[in-house]
Amino acid sequence: MPHGDSNPFCTRFIRPGAIPFRFPQDQNADDLVQRLRAGLRGAIVGPHGTGKSTLITTLMPTLRHAFGGRVLRQQCSSQGRIRLAELHRMIARAGDGLLVIDGFEQLSRPQRILFRLALARSNCALLVTTHQPYAWLPVVWRTEIEDRLALGLTAELLVGQAEYYQRGMKVFQRLWAQRRPNLRETWFAMYDDYFTWSTVTHGQPIR
Amino acid sequence: MxxxxxxxxxxxxxxHFQRYSASHYPEGLSGQPQFLRTQxxxxxxxxxGKLLRICWCLRLRLFIENGREIVAQHPFVLLPSHAPR
Incomplete structure (x- = not known):
């Protein structure tokens, strides 16, 4: 929970895993892991900023338990494309464990094809997060954020911000309507609003 | 830090990091001020700034017997010596 004079929407408080993933009432991490174990391949699918990385982070302890501790996680980002050789090494290192790739769509199409071929020759299980589904990867979860959840999580971030709370919730509703379902992007915009508000309210920052 | x-x-x-074990306080922490010196x-x-803040603070982490811990933090500002106070 944010505290002190920190911006409640700074990376520390909103990065994946800082807020645990909230499962719907009738589902939990075990259900998802069981589906993955049944097929040994799975994809968590959802648009930008809907909690895919947060879900992976929340799942990691359950995944480690289910796969005997042999779980390797790789982050793919648009800034630094991962080399295929590195993925091959990870498949080898995972052995009969689980390889988790966050941001699978960042791999190029040829990379994904070659990776799939390499994976077929191994005993390694695979879980990826991706924006769009792939025919060869069963969808084990689709991330979506309902308005009520988005509002609730934002209210939690604003606990202890009595002066800003009312304005913050009002601004959030406006920004969320423009950016739905990307909660991360909405919170980045909230970061800017909080900065503007605190500068006007509490004076010029230290420079 | x-x-x-x-x-x-x-x-x-x-x-600057300093660890105090229970033996430093045979009579327990009595609420007396503790002193720390560092350059x-x-x-x-x-x-x-808008995108980045650099924050200095004194952070106290108290390890309690049952595995719990309490963290308290006191911010301070580090300025160059020629800066107006």
Whole structure:
């Protein structure tokens, strides 16, 4: 929970895993892991900023338990494309464990094809997060954020911000309507609003 | 210690670390002030920008017998010596 004079929407408080993933009432991490174990391949699918990385982070302890501790996680980002050789090494290192790739769509199409071929020759299980589904990867979860959840999580971030709370919730509703379902992007915009508000309210920052 | 916060990656650095074991306080922590002395570096100085903040603080981590811990933090500002006070 944010505290002190920190911006409640700074990376520390909103990065994946800082807020645990909230499962719907009738589902939990075990259900998802069981589906993955049944097929040994799975994809968590959802648009930008809907909690895919947060879900992976929340799942990691359950995944480690289910796969005997042999779980390797790789982050793919648009800034630094991962080399295929590195993925091959990870498949080898995972052995009969689980390889988790966050941001699978960042791999190029040829990379994904070659990776799939390499994976077929191994005993390694695979879980990826991706924006769009792939025919060869069963969808084990689709991330979506309902308005009520988005509002609730934002209210939690604003606990202890009595002066800003009312304005913050009002601004959030406006920004969320423009950016739905990307909660991360909405919170980045909230970061800017909080900065503007605190500068006007509490004076010029230290420079 | 100082840490950064903002919209991007974060950084943290412990400038001075001191551990006190229970043997330092045979009669327990009685609420008396404790003293700490260290020479602060010339940089990084405190900074409060839109995308990034550099925050200095004194952080106290108290380990309790049952595995719990209490963390308290007191911020302070590090300025260059020629800066107006």
């Amino acid at each position: 100082w840490f950064t916060e903002g919209k991007g990656d974060e950084d943290i650095h412990v400038h 602060l570096p010339v940089s990084p100085i405190s900074y409060h």
